[in-house]
Structures are given as C-alpha cells and as structure tokens.
Amino acid sequence: MIDQSKIRNFCIIAHIDHGKSTLADRIIEMTGLLTEREMQAQVLDNMELERERGITIKSQAVRIVYKAKDGNEYIFNLIDTPGHVDFNYEVSRSLAACDGAILVVDAAQGIEAQTLANVYMALDHDLDVVPVINKIDLPSADPERVINEIEDVIGIEAQDAPQISAKTGLNVDQVLEQIVNKVPAPHGDVDAPLKALIFDSVYDPYKGVIVFCRIKDGCVKKGTKIHMMATGFTTEVVEVGYFGAGQFIPCDELTAGMVGYITASIKNVRDTRVGDTVTDADNPCTEALPGYKKVNPMVYCGLYPADGAKYGDLRDALEKLQLNDASLYYEPETSVALGFGFRCGFLGLLHLEIIQERLEREYNLDLVTTAPSVIYKVYKTNGEIIELTNPTNLPDPSEIEYMEEPMVKAEIMVTTEFIGAIMDLCQERRGQYEGMEYMEETRALLKYRLPLNEIIYDFFDALKSRSRGYASLDYELDGYERSELVKLDILVNKEEVDALSFIVHADTAYERGRKMCEKLKDEIPRQLFEIPIQAAIGSKVIARETVRAMRKDVLAKCYGGDISRKKKLLEKQKEGKKRMRQVGNVEIPQKAFMSVLKLDDK
Ligand SMILES: Nc1nc2c(ncn2[C@@H]2O[C@H](COP(=O)(O)OP(=O)(O)OP(=O)(O)O)[C@@H](O)[C@H]2O)c(=O)[nH]1
Numbered sequence: 279m280i281d282q283s284k285i286r287n288f289c290i291i292a293h294i295d296h297g298k299s300t301l302a303d304r305i306i307e308m309t310g311l312l313t314e315r316e317m318q319a320q321v322l323d324n325m326e327l328e329r330e331r332g333i334t335i336k337s338q339a340v341r342i343v344y345k346a347k348d349g350n351e352y353i354f355n356l357i358d359t360p361g362h363v364d365f366n367y368e369v370s371r372s373l374a375a376c377d378g379a380i381l382v383v384d385a386a387q388g389i390e391a392q393t394l395a396n397v398y399m400a401l402d403h404d405l406d407v408v409p410v411i412n413k414i415d416l417p418s419a420d421p422e423r424v425i426n427e428i429e430d431v432i433g434i435e436a437q438d439a440p441q442i443s444a445k446t447g448l449n450v451d452q453v454l455e456q457i458v459n460k461v462p463a464p465h466g467d468v469d470a471p472l473k474a475l476i477f478d479s480v481y482d483p484y485k486g487v488i489v490f491c492r493i494k495d496g497c498v499k500k501g502t503k504i505h506m507m508a509t510g511f512t513t514e515v516v517e518v519g520y521f522g523a524g525q526f527i528p529c530d531e532l533t534a535g536m537v538g539y540i541t542a543s544i545k546n547v548r549d550t551r552v553g554d555t556v557t558d559a560d561n562p563c564t565e566a567l568p569g570y571k572k573v574n575p576m577v578y579c580g581l582y583p584a585d586g587a588k589y590g591d592l593r594d595a596l597e598k599l600q601l602n603d604a605s606l607y608y609e610p611e612t613s614v615a616l617g618f619g620f621r622c623g624f625l626g627l628l629h630l631e632i633i634q635e636r637l638e639r640e641y642n643l644d645l646v647t648t649a650p651s652v653i654y655k656v657y658k659t660n661g662e663i664i665e666l667t668n669p670t671n672l673p674d675p676s677e678i679e680y681m682e683e684p685m686v687k688a689e690i691m692v693t694t695e696f697i698g699a700i701m702d703l704c705q706e707r708r709g710q711y712e713g714m715e716y717m718e719e720t721r722a723l724l725k726y727r728l729p730l731n732e733i734i735y736d737f738f739d740a741l742k743s744r745s746r747g748y749a750s751l752d753y754e755l756d757g758y759e760r761s762e763l764v765k766l767d768i769l770v771n772k773e774e775v776d777a778l779s780f781i782v783h784a785d786t787a788y789e790r791g792r793k794m795c796e797k798l799k800d801e802i803p804r805q806l807f808e809i810p811i812q813a814a815i816g817s818k819v820i821a822r823e824t825v826r827a828m829r830k831d832v833l834a835k836c837y838g839g840d841i842s843r844k845k846k847l848l849e850k851q852k853e854g855k856k857r858m859r860q861v862g863n864v865e866i867p868q869k870a871f872m873s874v875l876k877l878d879d880k
Contacts, residue, residue, distance in 0.1 A: 282535035283463045284350060287492065288408075289357045289372055291400060292382035293390035293750065297412040301382055301444040301453070302340075302356060308450060309342040309354070338478070339490055339537055341520045346458045354457060355521075355537035357477065359396075365625065366754070367573045368478070370399055371553045374569060375477040375492035375537060378406040378461030380453065381428075385411045385419035385441070388427050389717065391691040391750035397432050408460045409436045410453055415443040431717055466534025472496035472504070472558040474532075474540075475567050479550045481601040485517070487544035488526065491556055492537050494567065498556070499531035504542065505559040507566040511549040512559050513542040547604045575607045575623025576684070576755070577630060577650045577734050578667040580777060581637070582619030584644035584868055589618045595641035596620060599633060606633060611668065615777045615866075616646055621668055624650075627734050646868045648777045652731045655682040655758055669779045672765045675816060683761045684730040687712075688753040693721050696745040700724060703744055707732035708783060727756060731781070766791055768798070769812040769819075771864045777871055791821040801870035804828035809864055 292298040338358045345351050359372040373379065379400040383393060400407050409428050411421045421441045428436040440452035478490040498504065502515045519528040520538040532538040544550060552573075555566040583592045596608045607623035624630040630650060637643045649669075656664040656672065657679045666672060688709070692700050697714075701724065704711070709726040716722050733753065741749045764787050768778040782790050791813030798811045802825050813821040 286461045287355045288378040290380045291396040293392040296384040297444045371477045373403045381409045391752040395752040409439040411441045464535030467495045468534045470495035471563040473563040474556040485541045489540045497533045503559040508554040517541045579650040580648035582616040582646045649780045681763045682758040686753040687756040690724045692749040699744045795823040799823040
C-alpha cells in the first residue's frame with residue numbers, strides 16, 4: 279500500500295492562456311516521466327482539437343514521481359481542469375479530487391475574471407492555493423505588481439510565490455518543492471468502506487468506459503462489486519490502474535488517497551456521471567460525497583447534414599460522441615427548410631462549437647446549424663408549463679399567459695478605460711447593473727445580471743472587440759425571470775424559413791429583425807426574380823429588404839455554342855447548389871443560417 283504522506287494530489291488553475299498547460303508539461307518533463315523527445319507538444323491536451331484551439335476541454339490526469347530535496351520520493355497526481363466557463367461543473371469536480379491547487383497568474387496580465395472564479399471555487403473546496411507567477415521572461419512582466427494584486431484582491435500570501443517561466447523552465451523546480459511543502463497529503467481512512475469521487479470518464483472501444491476517480495476512503499481492486507450512488511449502476515471491476523503519460527498503467531489496487539482509473543465493461547458514460555460517488559456494493563459507505571449535480575444542457579440548436587443523404591452518418595457520429603460526453607444531448611427533429619436533422623443540447627456555445635467542429639473534422643460531415651436557443655419556460659393559459667428548446671414549437675400567442683427566460687450573474691473584469699464601453703454593451707444586452715469594485719487603480723470588476731440569451735450569441739466577441747481584448751468574463755446561471763418575449767419569423771419570398779425563427783425580447787425585436795434582413799440580403803444571391811426578405815412577429819411585418827432580380831443566367835455566357843462548356847457551367851452550378859437550401863422557389867446559401875447569428879457590428 280502506498281504511504282499517503284508521500285502523495286500529493288493537485289491541479290493547476292489559471293485564466294485562459296496564462297500558461298497552465300505549459301507549466302503542466304514542464305512539470306511532467308522535469309520529473310523525468312518523458313524525455314523531451316517523447317513529449318508531444320503538450321501532453322495533457324491530447325485531443326487534436328484541443329491542441330489547435332489551445333484550450334483544455336476534458337479533464338485529464340497524470341501521475342508522476344518526484345524526488346524532493348528532502349531525499350524522499352513523492353507521487354504527484356496532477357489533475358488537469360478545463361479552462362472555460364462552459365465546463366465549470368467539470369472544473370469543480372476536478373478540484374474536489376485534489377488537496378491543493380497551483381494558481382498560475384501571468385506576470386504581464388495579472389488577475390482575470392476566471393482567475394478569481396477558479397480561486398473562489400478552489401477555496402470552496404478547502405484547497406490550499408499555491409500562487410505561481412508565470413511568464414516572467416516577457417518584457418512586459420511586472421511580478422511585483424501581480425504579487426501585490428494577489429495579496430490585495432484574493433487575500434492569500436504571495437511574497438514567496440515562485441517567479442517562473444513555464445516556457446523556458448526557469449524556476450519551475452521551486453514549484454515542485456512548494457507542491458511537496460504546501461499541498462497537504464491526503465488523509466483517507468483505508469479501512470473504511472470504499473468511497474471514491476468520479477471526476478471524469480472516457481470511452482474506450484476496447485475497455486468500455488474508463489472511470490477516473492479519487493479514492494477518498496477504502497480500497498478498490500479487480501473483482502470488487504462497485505455501486506454508483508447517484509445513477510444506481512452496479513457492476514464488477516475488471517481493472518484498476520493509474521495514469522502514465524497518455525497511457526493507462528494497470529496496478530493491483532487503488533487505496534485511500536490515490537487517484538486512478540477503474541474499468542468494468544461499462545457501455546455508456548451516462549452510467550458514470552462526473553461527481554458521482556463509487557462505493558463497494560457489498561460494503562457500502564453510508565453517505566455519498568457532497569456536491570453531485572446532474573449537468574443539463576443550457577443551449578440548444580438544430581444540427582442538419584448539408585447533404586440530406588448523410589442523415590444516418592450524422593446520427594452515428596452523434597451517438598459515438600455522446601459515448602464520451604454525457605452532457606451532449608440530441609433528438610431527431612425535422613425542419614421545412616432543412617429536412618431531417620437533430621435538436622442538440624450543449625453546456626454552452628463553446629461546447630456547441632467544439633462538437634460541431636469534431637463532427638465536421640473527425641466524421642467528415644458538412645453541417646448546417648440553426649440559431650442557438652436557451653430554454654424558455656412558457657406558461658400557458660390552460661395551466662400547462664412548457665420548457666421550450668426550439669422556437670418553432672412556441673404555442674400560439676393566444677394560448678400563452680406569460681414566458682420566462684434564464685438569467686445569469688456575470689462578472690466582467692476590465693481595465694478602467696473601457697468601463698464605459700462595456701457598460702454600454704451590457705445595457706444594450708438588457709443587463710441589470712449590480713455593482714462595481716475597483717481591483718486597483720487601473721481595473722474594475724463589473725457585476726451584471728443578464729439574460730442568458732443575450733450572451734450566448736456573440737457576447738464574448740463583442741466584449742473582446744469593445745475592450746480591445748482587455749475584458750474577461752465569468753458567469754453562472756441565476757434562475758428564471760419573467761420577460762416580454764416574442765417569436766421573430768423570417769420570410770424569404772413570403773415563405774417562412776423555420777430554421778431562422780428565434781425568440782427575442784420585444785424591445786430588441788425590431789433592431790434584430792432589421793439586422794437579420796440586412797445580413798440575409800447580402801447572403802442570398804440574386805435570382806431571376808425579385809426576392810423580398812421580411813422579419814415578422816405573428817402576421818406583423820417589422821422589417822424588409824429586397825434582393826433585386828438578376829438579368830442573365832449563367833448559360834447566357836455560352837453564346838448558345840459549345841455544348842461541353844455549357845455542361846461544365848451547369849456542373850459548376852450544381853456543385854454550388856449542394857450548398858444551397860431550397861425554400862419555396864428561392865435558394866438560400868447554407869452559410870446564411872450561421873452568419874445571421876453575429877449581428878453585433880460595433
Ligand atoms: N513568454 C512566455 N510564454 C508562455 C509562458 N508560459 C506559457 N506561455 C505561452 O502562453 C500561451 C498559453 O499557454 P497555455 O499553457 O496553453 O495556457 P493555458 O492556461 O493552459 O490555456 P488553456 O489550456 O486554454 O486554459 C502559449 O502560447 C504558451 O506558449 C512563459 O513562461 N513565457
């Protein structure tokens with residue numbers, strides 16, 4: 279059995295791009311787990327997509343052995359955490375698997391919104407937070423300022439924080455020593471019934487679901503009959519082990535204090551929800567670990583194959599992705615404009631984009647996506663309450679008593695010169711001002727309560743562009759609120775395009791409708807006849823644009839002569855047509871369905 283006093287379970291928390299993954303790599307490299315040559319650019323971010331986007335999506339873990347200056351060998355379990363608010367729940371579970379957290383702060387940027395959010399989450403889980411100042415190699419680095427900021431704003435001691443460059447490796451050895459000395463050792467009860475926290479899981483085609491867990495008490499080994507306390511799933515363990523670099527290394531048993539994995543021929547990640555407690559079915563613990571929460575999708579949209587014949591492929595691909603991602607939801611739906619597809623639910627817009635990209639890249643699918651929508655609550659006059667995920671299913675206004683929309687509490691960190699611009703933005707997005715705190719002289723933390731549907735479209739982009747990249751955002755759901763909402767329909771050549779309908783606040787409907795029409799006018803190519811584009815609420819048209827008629831068709835260029843040229847042109851036109859959607863007698867390019875989502879033009 280491994281001596282718990284020689285184990286350190288920790289994670290690294292940071293705002294996006296402050297260098298979390300780089301530091302993780304450096305730690306792995308310095309403890310000799312991998313030679314530099316063996317090391318892929320970034321070990322912990324091992325999904326191709328993650329690497330390209332440079333963000334951490336799925337929590338991963340790695341076990342390394344460190345020979346400390348005190349002469350002892352320590353086992354480090356480094357648990358990686360996702361860096362984006364969409365995955366906050368996963369962050370929270372990863373933190374719960376640790377005893378300490380390394381807080382990485384960029385010496386040039388200082389504290390950002392997610393630095394704070396992550397620190398508060400870590401403190402909520404009673405983790406000891408060890409600050410580290412990164413990127414001191416940058417000419418603009420100002421470690422002294424950042425140290426003071428950490429002490430003033432977060433209130434933790436930071437004078438002896440290692441000042442490092444994760445990139446060059448400078449002073450990273452100090453971080454390793456501080457992990458030994460400042461992160462507490464686990465103190466589980468080995469003789470108590472098994473109690474383990476699931477902090478992640480992946481699907482493997484050979485082994486089935488691989489469950490990542492932190493053993494709090496007791497012991498688990500091959501043959502143990504395990505029981506998942508929240509999902510009620512019971513099964514027998516096939517293998518236990520720990521995490522090498524990018525590989526799973528089997529071992530005899532996992533005991534209190536350890537971090538490792540369990541396999542048990544489980545077919546679906548849904549049976550192994552993150553946050554659930556694993557116990558021994560024959561000798562169960564009395565109480566589950568606290569904090570389990572079922573994560574529900576917050577944003578829905580329709581996904582359609584660009585080529586209708588690929589519907590089956592899309593279904594298979596979604597099924598496969600879902601094996602690995604319990605928070606992805608989908609069900610079949612049909613649209614008049616787009617044909618057969620799926621209504622899919624996501625944790626947020628980034629999650630949506632990631633799934634969309636994986637479908638396109640890993641499964642070679644061409645997709646049309648409809649406008650993302652949040653879940654509205656519709657209170658009908660007959661007392662029924664509907665949770666609306668697709669705007670086209672909105673009941674007739676005469677049947678609606680009132681509607682409610684989801685709200686979020688948002689914290690925006692911004693340098694003082696942009697406070698005005700960001701306040702304007704929040705105002706336009708129907709935000710309710712809830713206060714402002716100055717961090718130091720140059721920066722402030724703005725607090726707003728905002729409707730979720732105002733931030734899922736292009737709020738991040740707008741925030742970045744209006745602050746020249748200096749604002750950062752963190753938010754969490756904050757219940758539902760009654761709101762004056764209407765369904766905005768788009769009519770192309772008098773035909774309603776169901777995939778373009780969306781729910782919007784009555785006060786912004788006119789503005790949105792006008793911008794949508796303008797955007798569509800640019801996207802829809804001229805055809806032989808004039809095409810009116812209208813935005814309407816019910817039968818009332820609130821905006822209109824017109825695509826003028828085109829004079830000649832492509833064949834006119836051929837002077838009626840060469841038949842093979844004519845064929846070629848028709849072929850070309852056909853290729854183009856595949857990317858078009860026929861609505862009535864008008865063809866709408868597929869990209870029009872997406873481009874209308876980005877309407878902020880400042
Ligand atoms: N100059 C300099 N650049 C660094 C240092 N550490 C990291 N970087 C760079 O900063 C960028 C972000 O680093 P990452 O390690 O990917 O950041 P992260 O915090 O893991 O980002 P997420 O995975 O999105 O949370 C990369 O381009 C790194 O090369 C450093 O010490 N000095």
